[in-house]
Each structure stands twice: as C-alpha cells, then as structure tokens.
Amino acid sequence: MDLEMGNMFFIAGGTLAIPILAFLASFMLWPAALIRIYYWYWRRALGLQVCYTDCESYRFCYSTRGKSGSRPSLLMLHGFSTHKDMWLSVAKYLPKHLHLVCVDMPGHEGTSRTNAADYSIEGQVARIHQFVDSIRLNKKPFHLVGTSMGGNVAGVYAARYPAEVSGLTLICPAGLKQPHESKFVKHLRVLEKTQNIQNIPLIPSTSGEMDEMIKLVSHIRYKIPQQILQGLVDVRIPHNDFYREAFMEIVAETSRYSLHENMHLITAPVQVIWGKQDQVVDVSGASVLAEALPDCQVELLENCGHSVPVERPRKTASLIIDFLIAQQNIGNGSSKKLS
Secondary structure (H helix, E strand, O other): OHHHHHHHHHHHHHHHHHHHHHHHHHHHHOHHHHHHHHHHHHHHHOOOEEEEEEEOOEEEEEEEEOOOOOOOOEEEEOOOOOOHHHHHHHHOOOOOOOOEEEEOOOOOOOOOOOOHHHOOHHHHHHHHHHHHHHOOHHHOOEEEEEEOHHHHHHHHHHHHOHHHEEEEEEEOOOOOOOOOOOHHHHHHHHHHHHOOHHHOOOOOOOHHHHHHHHHHHOOOOOOOOHHHHHHHHHHHHHHHHHHHHHHHHHOOOOOOOHHHHHHHHOOOOEEEEEEOOOOOOOOOHHHHHHHHOOOOEEEEEOOOOOOHHHHOHHHHHHHHHHHHHHHHHHHHOOOOOOO
C-alpha cells in the first residue's frame, strides 16, 4: 500500500513538474515564444478572435469581439511599432456587449507590408479606410480610438471621412505642433543633424535599449526581468528595418504635422486623453486641440506617460465608456446610461 501510494505521489509530482519545467525552459531559453503565448492566452480569455480580411493582394489582420448593434462600434488604432494586442489591457475593462475591432496598422504584425507610401499618415488613412470598407464597419458611424501614431491617423481619418465617424478619442496623438518639445523630439533634432537613423530610441536592438525605451514611454517604472526584455527585443529585431522605414515616413514633412493641418476639418465629438508626464509627445498638444476644437473633452492623467493604455488601462476604458454614454445621451436627448 505504501509503495503504491509512493508511486502515485511520484507520478503526480512528475505530472506537475512537466509544465513547470516547460515554463521555466521557455522563460530562460525562448522568452519570445512565451510572449506570443501570453498574448494568445489573453485574447482567448477576453473573448477576442483574430480575423483576416483581404483586399485584392493586401491583407489586414485584426481582432474583434462582439457584434455591431444599436451602439457605435469601436475601431482602435495602435501606435508605432506595436500591434493590435496593445489594446488587450483596455479591452479587459470595456463592456463585452460593445463591438470592438483592433486592427494591425499597415505593415505591422499580421497586416501586409508593402512600400513606404503606405506608411505615411495619408497612406495609412487610405489603407484603414480600405479595411473599414472591407469589413463593412462603415455601414453606420463608428467610434474611432487612436493612440500616438494611431491618434494622428485617427484624427486625419475623421477629417477625411466625417460621415463615418460618430466620435473620436485621441490618446497622446502625434501629428501636432506642440508649444513645448518633448524629450524624444529634442533627441530627434540631434538625430536629424547627424543623420543617424540607427539610433532611434523607439527602435531598440538590445535588451538595454529596450529597457531605455520602456523608461521613455512609461512614467511607471516596471521591474522587467532580463529574459523578458531580451524576448521583447527578439520579437522586434526581425522587423527593425521596416520600423526605420515607417518611422522616416511618419516624421517626414508630409506626415509630421498631419493632425495639426487637418484638425479644423474634424466635425465628430472629440475626446482627448493625455499623460501629464509624456516624454514622447508633449502634453502641451492637448491645449492645441482644445483651442482648435473648443467643444472637445480633455482628460489629463497624473503620474502617467506616453503609454496611457498600458499604464492606465482601467481609467482609459472608463473615460471612453463615459464619453460614449455622454454622446449617446446627447443623441437620445435623455439621461439614460449604457449598462
């Protein structure tokens, strides 16, 4: 009996040890694979499904949850060198009955990589409109959310296609002429003089550079293990040449101030969310939008940097929901709230 019991515990212990050892091996040897598994797990846990849509030879990759209904769908545009999964932490706090669409921007992650023309702001706007048409998201007006580069694209999209956009949330958007330059923009001035495009802080090639980039984009100081930092770099390195090409397009003269040049054409209700400690796109840009769009709603977040959806996901979701409720109530002429 004791021998049988001992064998049972040995088998049980061995069974538990296998996944634990597999996790540790992945963590130490294949951190990039572990990061991909992490995103896969959270998409499933949050009910988001990855889909593809083809427009001739061009393919868009996106994740979606819910179905289009009486309330506006949400289309979410991520920032430079990230992907659709950056919205997972915000999606966690958004009502599941809302129709949510998070698309990989042109050239990023699972969306087709073509040529430089597609990576300019106007090029990205054209491609996102192609995506919206392909999944028929514009059969009724939708709410558009964009952060950083995606905020620039979202603002210009709303200016180009006002009938399609019921509301607009801009989170630390690029594309403005800020009264004050950020730490990142000052660094870019130096790079422009030296023509050194290999040293762009948003395109790390080592774990140390990745750590510095995270410190640049986040006010919160994360203690990230070396293996995870290396995994984050390993995932990005194969795409760094593309990131450099795309970056040069979005900071070129034709794209750098696209939102600023088009904001007067925006007719949809606008919400602006900005981290007060943003070192990438200075928070003074919020006052530029407030002056150009007097009715826009501005929310400045304390102790928050450029990565608002990552640093303050619950607050971001709450502000978006409140804004949607307010716009719905104005449209209905009532005080009823979204449940």
